[in-house]
Structure formats: C-alpha cells, structure tokens
C-alpha cells in the first residue's frame with residue numbers, strides 16, 4: 001500500500017455528507033474539509049465528524065485558498081457540476097464529480113479541456129459501476145461464463161415529486177448514467193450513435209424549463225466494433241413505479257436479470273446443453289418433444305466485495321451515514337447504492353496516490369453522459385439517429 005496521504009475537500013454536503021467518514025478513515029487520506037452554502041448543515045457535519053472550523057467553508061472559492069487541499073469532490077446540484085469541476089481543475093486540484101458530468105455536450109468538452117490543461121485527475125463519480133451487482137456480472141463476463149453477449153438493457157426509474165425544484169422537468173435521459181454506466185463499462189466499447197423515443201406526457205408545469213414533454217424516454221445505443229445493442233430507459237415524473245437502477249445482460253450461455261422488486265434477489269438463467277446439438281435426437285432428426293434448449297432459472301445471492309478494500313473502509317459497503325434513522329431520500333430509494341461508495345472513493349484516492357488515470361475518467365464520463373443527452377435530443381426530433389461525439393480523440 002502506498003504511504004502518500006492527501007487532503008480532500010467535499011463541496012455540497014447533503015448527499016455529500018455520506019462520503020466524509022469514508023475519506024476520514026481511508027489510509028491514504030490526511031484530512032477532510034467541507035463546503036456548503038447551508039451554514040446549519042455545515043455545523044451539523046462539523047460536529048458529527050469533528051471537522052475543525054478552519055476546514056469548514058461556505059463556498060468552493062474560499063476552500064481553494066487552502067493550498068494543502070489536493071482533491072475536490074463535488075456533490076452540488078447538476079447545473080453547477082461543470083462550472084465547479086473546471087474551477088477546481090483550473091486551481092490545480094484533482095477533481096471528482098458526482099453525476100451528471102455536465103448539462104450539455106459543450107460542458108462536457110469544457111471539462112475535458114480543463115482536465116487536460118491542468119494535468120490533474122478528473123474522476124466521474126458514477127456509483128452503479130462500483131455496486132456489488134455490477135462486480136458480480138462483470139466477473140461472469142470476464143470469465144467467459146455468459147458466452148457470446150447478445151443484448152443489454154438498463155433503466156433508472158425514479159419518482160422525483162418532492163425533490164428540490166432544480167429537478168423539475170429534467171428530461172429523463174439527459175442524466176442517464178445510473179442506467180447506462182454498467183452496460184458501457186462492461187463492454188468497454190465506444191457508444192457511436194443512439195436513437196431515442198419519448199413516450200407519455202408530463203403536466204404542463206413540468207415542461208416549462210426544458211420543454212421536454214415526455215414522461216418516459218427510451219433509447220437504443222450502437223457501439224463501435226460490436227454487434228451488441230444496449231436499450232436504456234428512464235422516467236422521473238408521473239409514472240407509478242418504485243425506484244430502481246438496474247441492468248439486464250443476455251448472453252448465449254448465461255443471462256442476468258435484475259430483481260423486479262427491491263427485496264427480491266436477481267435471476268441467473270443458464271443454458272444446460274450446447275446450442276442446437278441438444279435439439280437433435282440420436283438419429284439426427286429434430287426431436288419434436290425437445291424444441292427449445294433447456295434453460296435453468298435460479299435466484300442468486302450477490303456477494304459483497306468489501307474484501308477488495310482496505311480494512312479501514314471495508315465495512316462501509318454495508319454501513320452508511322444515511323440509514324433508517326438518518327435518511328437521505330436518494331439513499332432510502334436507492335437501497336444503499338449496492339455498497340458502491342467506499343469502492344468509488346477508494347478508486348478516486350488511489351488514482352491520485354498512484355498517479356494514474358481513474359477507472360472512470362473524463363473521457364468515459366463524457367461518453368456515458370453524452371449518450372443520454374444525444375438520446376434525449378433524438379427523442380425530441382422524433383427518433384432521428386444521433387451521432388455521439390468522439391471524445392476519445394481528445395485524450
């Protein structure tokens with residue numbers, strides 16, 4: 001284990017408070033500073049986590065004056081992400097930013113440009129690719145157990161009634177990465193084009209800000225050098241379905257389907273014989289009583305991957321700041337985000353300490369975010385196929 005220690009500043013400590021104790025216990029973190037406009041939240045956080053007054057700020061500009069801070073973790077509302085990321089990078093700090101990376105394709109380019117100019121790390125802090133379900137299916141895929149990958153689908157269903165007003169009318173696929181992140185991460189192929197379709201209608205008041213009329217947006221994504229298509233869908237308002245961030249992966253030998261209800265277990269389907277061979281009887285004639293291969297279906301318990309982490313933070317895969325007594329709505333609805341938080345923070349810290357690119361850098365973050373932005377634009381144009389910008393050529 002590297003001995004280098006860094007100081008981290010978290011901006012936005014509503015959901016962001018979740019990460020304070022993880023950083024504080026991480027063996028490569030010296031100390032944690034926090035910033036929030038909300039002074040009462042700041043005081044609560046300082047008291048709960050024993051953060052000295054000199055490490056509490058009401059804005060990022062003041063926080064950046066502390067030259068001992070190496071990395072900034074941004075957890076403010078979406079419209080501020082690109083601006084604050086650029087500010088942190090321009091000030092010579094490493095930057096991790098929660099989802100979405102930006103609100104437009106232009107903002108994604110601007111963050112990439114700032115990262116390149118700064119020579120510092122940018123990590124896109126998408127939780128779903130650090131969750132135990134993703135780790136489990138990724139292992140199956142890497143071991144070849146799924147066989148030939150044929151199709152993937154993903155979704156993020158969330159009812160945003162009662163959430164802060166800045167979410168009102170947010171076009172569903174403009175912020176797609178909880179759904180599409182795991183699918184794109186697993187295949188690691190560039191998304192090259194997408195077409196989206198809008199369905200249903202939201203009430204007039206929700207259309208005002210973004211002029212998006214749709215309750216649901218769905219899309220099909222094409223990848224470079226791959227015959228696999230990814231289907232993604234999302235809604236935010238006026239659909240009666242409980243919370244879910246999920247994906248399904250269909251292979252020729254095994255397929256994984258996320259559980260329908262949050263208190264169930266996922267299903268693994270497995271083909272028992274070879275394709276075709278098991279449908280031919282001994283004389284070489286098709287057996288009319290054996291049409292269709294045998295597929296076994298079983299519910300599986302997805303293991304926890306805390307053992308991959310330093311022991312100081314491993315228990316955070318199952319214990320969190322926000323819990324039944326101390327609720328944050330996204331956490332309550334998200335079922336603890338699959339134990340992802342300590343894995344994600346560990347990757348952010350170690351990429352800095354080891355002086356390497358983070359697993360989800362600005363280029364990946366831009367592809368994942370842009371896939372949704374382009375899908376939404378396509379839906380607004382009645383399903384016109386949209387090219388996704390080639391961010392990799394900027395790297």
Ligand SMILES: NC(=O)c1ccc[n+]([C@@H]2O[C@H](COP(=O)([O-])OP(=O)(O)OC[C@H]3O[C@@H](n4cnc5c(N)ncnc54)[C@H](O)[C@@H]3O)[C@@H](O)[C@H]2O)c1
Nearest residue numbers: 012014015035036037038059075076077078098099127330
């Ligand atoms: N699974 C996940 O990855 C996940 C889950 C929940 C939220 N999020 C993301 O986290 C972000 C925050 O979500 P939330 O629910 O905590 O939002 P929130 O509106 O409840 O809290 C945002 C906080 O940031 C503070 N703030 C805003 N701008 C600031 C600035 N410039 N400087 C200092 N403080 C500032 C506000 O005072 C507030 O306390 C959102 O972008 C959301 O998408 C991600």
